Amino acid sequence: MLTVFGLLSALLVYIDLYLATFIAQNLSARLRENLFDHLQRITLDWHDKQKKGDLVQRLTGNIADIEKLVNDGLVDLLAGILTLAGVAIVMSLISKPYTILSLTIAPILFLLVLGYTSGIKAATKKKAKAAGKLGDVATEDIQALTVIRAYTLEKRENKRFGLHVGSYRAAGLRAGRLQAQFTPLVSVLVVFGTIFVVGIGGYVAAGNGFSFAFVNIGASTIDVGTLILFLTYLKMLYQPMRDLSKLTTLASNGASGAERIQEVLDQAPEVLDSEEPYTGEQKLKGDITFENVFFGYTKDRTVLKGITLHIPAGRKVALVGYSGSGKTTLVKLIPRFYQLEQGSIKIDGVENSQYPLHVLRQNISMVLQDSILFEGSIRENLEIGRPGASMKLIIDAAKKANIHEMIMDMPDGYDTYVREQGNNFSAGQRQRLSIARAILRDSPILILDEPTANLDVEAESEVMHALNSLIVGRTVLTISHRLSTLGNVDEILVMSHGQIVERGTFKELKRNNGVFANLLKEQNRYSPDQEEVDSVRSIYATTSELISTTAPHMTAVTPGTSSRIAVSGNSANTSSKMQPYVSSTQNGEALEDQNGQHEAEAYREKQVQNHRETPTKAQIIVQIDGKINGKYRLSKTIFTIGRYPTSDIQIPSARVSRLHATIRWQHGAWVIQDAESLNGLTCQGQRIDQLALVNGDSISIDPTIMLHYEELRQ
Numbered sequence: 001m002l003t004v005f006g007l008l009s010a011l012l013v014y015i016d017l018y019l020a021t022f023i024a025q026n027l028s029a030r031l032r033e034n035l036f037d038h039l040q041r042i043t044l045d046w047h048d049k050q051k052k053g054d055l056v057q058r059l060t061g062n063i064a065d066i067e068k069l070v071n072d073g074l075v076d077l078l079a080g081i082l083t084l085a086g087v088a089i090v091m092s093l094i095s096k097p098y099t100i101l102s103l104t105i106a107p108i109l110f111l112l113v114l115g116y117t118s119g120i121k122a123a124t125k126k127k128a129k130a131a132g133k134l135g136d137v138a139t140e141d142i143q144a145l146t147v148i149r150a151y152t153l154e155k156r157e158n159k160r161f162g163l164h165v166g167s168y169r170a171a172g173l174r175a176g177r178l179q180a181q182f183t184p185l186v187s188v189l190v191v192f193g194t195i196f197v198v199g200i201g202g203y204v205a206a207g208n209g210f211s212f213a214f215v216n217i218g219a220s221t222i223d224v225g226t227l228i229l230f231l232t233y234l235k236m237l238y239q240p241m242r243d244l245s246k247l248t249t250l251a252s253n254g255a256s257g258a259e260r261i262q263e264v265l266d267q268a269p270e271v272l273d274s275e276e277p278y279t280g281e282q283k284l285k286g287d288i289t290f291e292n293v294f295f296g297y298t299k300d301r302t303v304l305k306g307i308t309l310h311i312p313a314g315r316k317v318a319l320v321g322y323s324g325s326g327k328t329t330l331v332k333l334i335p336r337f338y339q340l341e342q343g344s345i346k347i348d349g350v351e352n353s354q355y356p357l358h359v360l361r362q363n364i365s366m367v368l369q370d371s372i373l374f375e376g377s378i379r380e381n382l383e384i385g386r387p388g389a390s391m392k393l394i395i396d397a398a399k400k401a402n403i404h405e406m407i408m409d410m411p412d413g414y415d416t417y418v419r420e421q422g423n424n425f426s427a428g429q430r431q432r433l434s435i436a437r438a439i440l441r442d443s444p445i446l447i448l449d450e451p452t453a454n455l456d457v458e459a460e461s462e463v464m465h466a467l468n469s470l471i472v473g474r475t476v477l478t479i480s481h482r483l484s485t486l487g488n489v490d491e492i493l494v495m496s497h498g499q500i501v502e503r504g505t506f507k508e509l510k511r512n513n514g515v516f517a518n519l520l521k522e523q524n525r526y527s528p529d530q531e532e533v534d535s536v537r538s539i540y541a542t543t544s545e546l547i548s549t550t551a552p553h554m555t556a557v558t559p560g561t562s563s564r565i566a567v568s569g570n571s572a573n574t575s576s577k578m579q580p581y582v583s584s585t586q587n588g589e590a591l592e593d594q595n596g597q598h599e600a601e602a603y604r605e606k607q608v609q610n611h612r613e614t615p616t617k618a619q620i621i622v623q624i625d626g627k628i629n630g631k632y633r634l635s636k637t638i639f640t641i642g643r644y645p646t647s648d649i650q651i652p653s654a655r656v657s658r659l660h661a662t663i664r665w666q667h668g669a670w671v672i673q674d675a676e677s678l679n680g681l682t683c684q685g686q687r688i689d690q691l692a693l694v695n696g697d698s699i700s701i702d703p704t705i706m707l708h709y710e711e712l713r714q
């Protein structure tokens, strides 16, 4: 008999534990999947404001807390409640008043639970939050290890991480301390309860009556036998109370986790799909209409102010304008990444909200500034454009995107492994892979948002080449602040402060003398390829001056005022606001070709030949935080300085832009020029756009990052 019971009990324990795990695992798996799915659907708006590490912590850590509660606590909780109820019923059958007496500790216990639980809950909430912060700092720092090392920020980052570790520890300790107080307190209460019940029982059994409030126990209603029986039950009644009290922290952890998950789940998903069944075309033509579109990311600031625009199918349009004028915002509205405030956007005459999101987005390809590749093979990455595409199609697309050869040169060809975010590819290669992806997708609408902005000169031309085959036969909206990359667009739209202020062809706009003409002038401002021949001459005048004079060595270096800076005659009437449009020589050349300024071109060639002499032997010494970080011999005619490894002089710092500056041998001098940097270049306290370097010059990118120019003996 005993064996049977033993085995039965073992079997029940097995079922009990397995069931708990089964429920916990299924619950957490479903929660994770739902949360992840929801995360992908929440508006980009919300994601812009979130911290990645914290979200990951919610997805992993907080769900693990819930899982733990279910796994370790659920069975105890259920068993505890059932035992409690069962024992109370049996006891009340024997003696109601006596049962009530036994339960008198319940209200005190309840108050105790209430007080401690709220304390423990507050602590676990803090702990969960600190865990989120920890995840956040860790994610951020691991991504920025190079910068941390370059700046020797290890100690500072340890401190920052330590701060959150500290608050996590403190919150954990507080929860632990409260729990450590709570559990024995419950035990003490149980002991008092037992003494109380036994005392009264003994008293009654001895022949006395007991009456208190609504409890009346007649004299001798209980004998010693019942008392002993009751004692056994009492133990069974109090044990689950004790057990449950131990679960408080576990339950609070789970509850805090659940709250943090709920917070995410409460966020509204992205623009809702239209309810009506869709019966229209799957493949659209690509005719785009904006009608009086107003939009702002926040309520208090409108970014797009009444955009009205019609782009017939197959037309190629460029969007240009100052940084922050709303170009990216405008194109993001076409695939409905954000909800409009007012107005409508129609594709093929139907409002884009009428299309199911997947139909709408299938018809739009985007190539953005930074292309994201996923972990997996090259083939898999290209296949994203068209799932299930044949190898032939993929190779075709790669060829058109100018990347097939590069892929074939890799040891595993199309099976080459792409590391996280495509780190093992250069920016130009990533861009061409994403163009191949877009070619495969073959959608009628193509959006290019500064696809070449992060590339160096050679990579840019390769990408432009790849783009040429992509744009054929599609409606193209291209954003570019390098006017040279506009190529052969049908029309240029000029944006300023959220409005389209000009539109027309390159020539019309140039003649118009408006915003576009200004942009153009700005781009040509520092380029030797000026429109007017005399301004070309003036550049050479300045540079030859520069060659011949050695003193005064350094004066103010504001563009247009210094003799050392090669500036054109156009700079006087342009505002400093337009500085992001400083272009490189290549851009200037492309513009010249478009304008047919061949005379100027020929003149320049001649001049350059006259001036071309062997470059001065020199080097750039990069100093970070007072320490020499590297020396770079100026061994070719164009040197790029930037944050990325593709730069000739790489400075891995967040303060340095991707393509921060260039140094070129120009008309007999090494000239440093701000590319499209955020922080610019400073020389002796003045921001400079372009400066012909003189031996001993120091240029700073940031107070901690210096570039020293040093000429070497011939």
Ligand SMILES: Nc1ncnc2c1ncn2[C@@H]1O[C@H](COP(=O)(O)OP(=O)(O)O)[C@@H](O)[C@H]1O
Pocket: 045, 048, 297, 298, 303, 321, 322, 323, 324, 325, 326, 327, 328, 329, 330
């Ligand atoms: N996700 C965002 N949340 C809030 N404001 C934004 C967001 N993206 C852009 N903005 C703001 O909207 C304006 C237009 O930005 P954007 O369309 O990116 O300009 P452009 O592409 O022309 O440089 C800017 O002032 C910018 O600060």
Ligand SMILES: [Mg+2]
Pocket: 327, 328, 329, 449
């Ligand atoms: Mg933009």
